[in-house]
Amino acid sequence: MKTGRFEDLTNAQAGLAAAAAVAVVAALVAVFFVAPSEATLGISQKIFYFHVGSAIHMMLLFALCGLCGLAYLGLGGRPGRATAIVDGLGVATAEVGVVLGAIVLVTGPLWARKAWGTWWTWEPRLTLSLMVFLLFLAYLALRAFAGSDRFGRGVASGLAVIGLPALYFIHFAVERWGGAHPQVVFKGGLQNPGMRVAFYASLAAMSLVSATLVSVRLRVEMLKGQLDALYLALDRRSAGG
Amino acid sequence: MTLGPSFRLEAEAVTRAIGRRYILRGVSLEAGPGDVVALVGPNGAGKTTLLHVLAGRSSHDGGRVRLRWEGREARRFDFRARVAFLPHDLFLYPDLTARENLVFFATLHGVPDAASRAARALEQVGLARDADRLVRTYSRGMQQRAAVGRLLVTGASVWLLDEPGTGLDTPGRQWLWDTLQAHARAGGGVVFSSHDPAEVGRLATRVLALCSGRVVADLAGGAEGTRQAFEAIENP
Amino acid sequence: MRALDQFAAVLRKDLTIEFRSRDILYPMALFSFLLVVVFSFAFLSDRGKARDYGPGIVWVTVLFSATVGLNRLFDRERENGCLWSLLLAPVSAGAVFLAKVVGHLLFTGLMEALTLPLILLFFDLAVVDVPVFLAAIALGTVGVSLVGTLFSAMLMNARMKEVLLPLVTYPVLVPVVIAGVKVTALGVGAPLAEEPGPWLRFLVGFDMVFGVVTLLLFDRMVRA
Numbered sequence: 071m072k073t074g075r076f077e078d079l080t081n082a083q084a085g086l087a088a089a090a091a092v093a094v095v096a097a098l099v100a101v102f103f104v105a106p107s108e109a110t111l112g113i114s115q116k117i118f119y120f121h122v123g124s125a126i127h128m129m130l131l132f133a134l135c136g137l138c139g140l141a142y143l144g145l146g147g148r149p150g151r152a153t154a155i156v157d158g159l160g161v162a163t164a165e166v167g168v169v170l171g172a173i174v175l176v177t178g179p180l181w182a183r184k185a186w187g188t189w190w191t192w193e194p195r196l197t198l199s200l201m202v203f204l205l206f207l208a209y210l211a212l213r214a215f216a217g218s219d220r221f222g223r224g225v226a227s228g229l230a231v232i233g234l235p236a237l238y239f240i241h242f243a244v245e246r247w248g249g250a251h252p253q254v255v256f257k258g259g260l261q262n263p264g265m266r267v268a269f270y271a272s273l274a275a276m277s278l279v280s281a282t283l284v285s286v287r288l289r290v291e292m293l294k295g296q297l298d299a300l301y302l303a304l305d306r307r308s309a310g311g
Numbered sequence: 312m313t314l315g316p317s318f319r320l321e322a323e324a325v326t327r328a329i330g331r332r333y334i335l336r337g338v339s340l341e342a343g344p345g346d347v348v349a350l351v352g353p354n355g356a357g358k359t360t361l362l363h364v365l366a367g368r369s370s371h372d373g374g375r376v377r378l379r380w381e382g383r384e385a386r387r388f389d390f391r392a393r394v395a396f397l398p399h400d401l402f403l404y405p406d407l408t409a410r411e412n413l414v415f416f417a418t419l420h421g422v423p424d425a426a427s428r429a430a431r432a433l434e435q436v437g438l439a440r441d442a443d444r445l446v447r448t449y450s451r452g453m454q455q456r457a458a459v460g461r462l463l464v465t466g467a468s469v470w471l472l473d474e475p476g477t478g479l480d481t482p483g484r485q486w487l488w489d490t491l492q493a494h495a496r497a498g499g500g501v502v503f504s505s506h507d508p509a510e511v512g513r514l515a516t517r518v519l520a521l522c523s524g525r526v527v528a529d530l531a532g533g534a535e536g537t538r539q540a541f542e543a544i545e546n547p
Numbered sequence: 548m549r550a551l552d553q554f555a556a557v558l559r560k561d562l563t564i565e566f567r568s569r570d571i572l573y574p575m576a577l578f579s580f581l582l583v584v585v586f587s588f589a590f591l592s593d594r595g596k597a598r599d600y601g602p603g604i605v606w607v608t609v610l611f612s613a614t615v616g617l618n619r620l621f622d623r624e625r626e627n628g629c630l631w632s633l634l635l636a637p638v639s640a641g642a643v644f645l646a647k648v649v650g651h652l653l654f655t656g657l658m659e660a661l662t663l664p665l666i667l668l669f670f671d672l673a674v675v676d677v678p679v680f681l682a683a684i685a686l687g688t689v690g691v692s693l694v695g696t697l698f699s700a701m702l703m704n705a706r707m708k709e710v711l712l713p714l715v716t717y718p719v720l721v722p723v724v725i726a727g728v729k730v731t732a733l734g735v736g737a738p739l740a741e742e743p744g745p746w747l748r749f750l751v752g753f754d755m756v757f758g759v760v761t762l763l764l765f766d767r768m769v770r771a
Binding site: 143144146201204205207208211212215216221222224225227228229231232233235236239240242243244246247 | 702
Binding site: 392401461 | 629
């Protein structure tokens with residue numbers, strides 16, 4: 071077995087990582103050289119490209135994490151390859167999701183300070199991002215402290231599942247509660263073609279980066295499982311069975 | 312030999328791993344009407360884990376556990392109605408009296424007329440006079456008696472007991488042995504773990520010797536089988 | 548109705564034990580009383596604005612005190628491994644879960660009956676719309692009990708469960724707090740340009756959705 075850095079990744083993952091690196095460079099070029107500076111906000115508007123991309127992917131990862139939890143409970147935690155994949159993917163999405171959440175929660179206030187003159191507002195989407203971040207943290211805390219056995223995994227999966235309807239209710243409640251968020255993308259904003267190119271380029275880059283991180287993390291979990299299986303095989307052989 | 316329903320609790324090549332170690336490495340056993348199966352072995356041999364797996368409290372990684380009831384495999388709900396477990400931690404509420412505990416478990420098991428069933432069980436386990444004391448105030452031996460009373464009220468056919476002689480005095484052990492034998496004679500099945508050769512020799516119709524999660528001897532009961540089984544676990 | 552008998556048996560058992568030990572109700576009541584006292588000093592400065600922050604105090608008190616109860620709700624099932632005696636009996640897990648939820652609701656309801664009048668008294672609040680006020684408390688408490696009981700059962704044996712339980716339940720319960728505060732504010736006559744109807748319907752929806760979800764999840768999670 072080789073121990074080099076790239077041999078640790080499968081070829082597909084290496085390809086994914088390379089594509090992500092190219093996409094990130096391309097997105098940076100698009101954001102800083104293709105897209106024009108916004109008239110009122112100036113250069114700080116460029117935060118938007120990373121902020122929105124992170125937020126969208128955090129939400130997608132959370133949905134994926136919830137589906138993994140559902141599948142895990144559906145399989146009844148029975149040992150096997152399907153359970154291992156679903157379980158590993160749950161951890162991978164949650165950990166990458168926390169990183170994206172941190173990006174969202176740092177860039178959001180930076181933008182807010184420049185655009186609205188305040189660091190934090192309890193506006194619906196920012197609040198929702200905070201809640202997703204908290205749910206991810208709780209998920210990882212359960213995985214860490216509620217036992218790594220089937221019981222701990224069961225609780226964490228349950229939380230991921232219950233998080234999906236919870237987010238719907240949180241969104242609804244916060245929306246009614248009132249607030250203002252720039253409806254740039256979906257309500258016919260982003261007229262400038264340069265801005266649109268930069269936006270979609272950074273979105274694509276974020277997709278590739280997230281996919282790379284999740285797949286690497288999943289692989290780590292699968293390898294851990296394989297290592298445990300090897301130890302078990304060793305245990306069986308040394309005991310003469 | 313028996314008049315009760317025909318059944319067979321079967322474990323086939325059960326394995327259970329915790330972390331990177333096997334606790335059970337392919338254990339098989341069977342218990343039907345009239346059978347009293349004793350599990351012997353040193354501490355850490357897997358006796359308790361095996362009982363937990365048989366009862367459905369622990370999961371297993373390989374092999375299977377099933378209950379054949381009148382020729383058909385019992386479903387999960389039926390399984391839990393027919394198989395009762397007395398683990399080391401007793402399964403009794405300390406802040407209820409023995410009577411309240413037994414009435415409660417009889418109700419859970421859907422036993423008709425739970426109160427009189429519980430009263431009869433309390434007679435059988437010799438706690439009729441102390442029935443209305445909190446279980447918390449009992450000695451370990453009395454708690455063990457009350458816990459056997461729980462097995463009686465459930466009406467289960469298969470009893471699984473983890474070191475049931477713990478904490479009992481000499482008359483208490485005698486009573487326990489009589490109770491287990493009476494259950495087997497009435498067409499029930501018993502699987503229990505024990506460190507006591509006298510207990511095993513007296514009760515068991517079959518002795519399974521476990522060492523590091525494996526069956527090292529599977530013998531017929533009686534004095535000779537018991538002696539061989541205890542020899543097997545001393546010199547694995 | 549087998550499941551109904553089992554539900555009643557588990558609930559009666561819990562009430563009997565609670566009546567003897569009172570180790571859920573007393574801590575809850577004492578803790579909520581202390582919270583109210585601390586709050587009344589913390590907000591001493593501005594009596595006139597009690598209608599603004601009073602509903603928030605009501606819900607923080609309810610949520611925190613309910614958590615105290617949740618932390619202890621399964622303690623009696625932990626001793627002697629009793630939860631497993633329930634799970635290994637031929638009992639539908641749903642009946643056990645609902646009995647636990649109803650038990651927690653009763654304890655929390657008693658705590659609220661003691662504490663909420665105290666909040667009204669200390670902060671000089673008047674309930675102008677009693678049905679709306681009570682509906683908010685009742686519907687919100689049901690939501691707290693449903694979500695809380697599920698995770699309380701699952702974390703029964705966990706390390707640091709006192710920290711994990713709020714960490715896990717509070718994000719899920721945020722909508723209950725938002726809606727609860729809104730409706731309670733309307734109940735004490737805060738000048739808001741809103742109707743209680745939509746928020747109450749929202750709470751009913753939350754309770755219904757999470758009633759089904761937690762019931763389905765409990766069996767799965769506890770045996771996973």
